[in-house]
Amino acid sequence: KAGVTQTPRYLIKTRGQQVTLSCSPISGHRSVSWYQQTPGQGLQFLFEYFSETQRNKGNFPGRFSGRQFSNSRSEMNVSTLELGDSALYLCASSLGSYANTGELFFGEGSRLTVL
Amino acid sequence: GESVGLHLPTLSVQEGDNSIINCAYSNSASDYFIWYKQESGKGPQFIIDIRSNMDKRQGQRVTVLLNKTVKHLSLQIAATQPGDSAVYFCAEKGDKAAGNKLTFGGGTRVLVKP
Numbered sequence: 001k002a003g004v005t006q007t008p009r010y011l012i013k014t015r016g017q018q019v020t021l022s023c024s025p026i027s028g029h030r031s032v033s034w035y036q037q038t039p040g041q042g043l044q045f046l047f048e049y050f051s052e053t054q055r056n057k058g059n060f061p062g063r064f065s066g067r068q069f070s071n072s073r074s075e076m077n078v079s080t081l082e083l084g085d086s087a088l089y090l091c092a093s094s095l096g097s098y099a100n101t102g103e104l105f106f107g108e109g110s111r112l113t114v115l
Numbered sequence: 116g117e118s119v120g121l122h123l124p125t126l127s128v129q130e131g132d133n134s135i136i137n138c139a140y141s142n143s144a145s146d147y148f149i150w151y152k153q154e155s156g157k158g159p160q161f162i163i164d165i166r167s168n169m170d171k172r173q174g175q176r177v178t179v180l181l182n183k184t185v186k187h188l189s190l191q192i193a194a195t196q197p198g199d200s201a202v203y204f205c206a207e208k209g210d211k212a213a214g215n216k217l218t219f220g221g222g223t224r225v226l227v228k229p
Contacts, residue, residue: 043219106151
């Protein structure tokens with residue numbers, strides 16, 4: 001059974017640009033959550049999507065957005081990139097909404113560097 | 116706001132010894148706790164979980180202890196091996212008022228010395 005797949009694994013952008021990251025959950029999983037990981041702030045929750053609906057949202061500005069498709073694949077977008085957006089962006093999937101199960105299966109992340 | 120924290124940022128352990136990683140949480144209404152392990156270059160990996168109606172749960176070489184009185188969580192690794200070197204995160208699932216969100220602690224790095 002394939003795990004959570006995130007693309008791209010590495011990318012470099014400049015300030016002001018926008019970026020789209022993709023996540024394919026484990027087959028059969030309907031929930032996808034996104035996290036930002038930085039050395040200073042640790043793992044911070046961005047949002048969760050379940051059955052194409054955003055179920056939960058963290059405390060990030062509106063520049064951070066996401067969506068989920070009918071096949072459960074998810075994308076997140078960051079517009080008007082800032083230096084502080086440099087981070088590892090992790091996607092995690094779970095069978096049900098993680099609000100109920102809590103067990104998340106993480107991908108290896110997309111490392112974004114903003115210059 | 117509610118948060119989950121760790122007492123020790125780095126733990127050096129001799130191979131074969133037992134490791135204990137501690138975590139404090141602040142939301143007394145949290146009902147579910149998880150430990151994750153993150154190796155370099157990889158995403159966090161589920162290790163073990165525990166619900167608030169339990170005070171101890173054992174897995175393979177790992178034991179999680181929950182003390183709700185002092186809001187403390189610990190992960191014990193028996194006979195630590197080089198492959199256990201990683202960063203360990205505790206996570207707390209908040210109650211409905213907290214949006215049922217998982218909040219992660221800052222992480223503890225475990226270094227296993229040969």
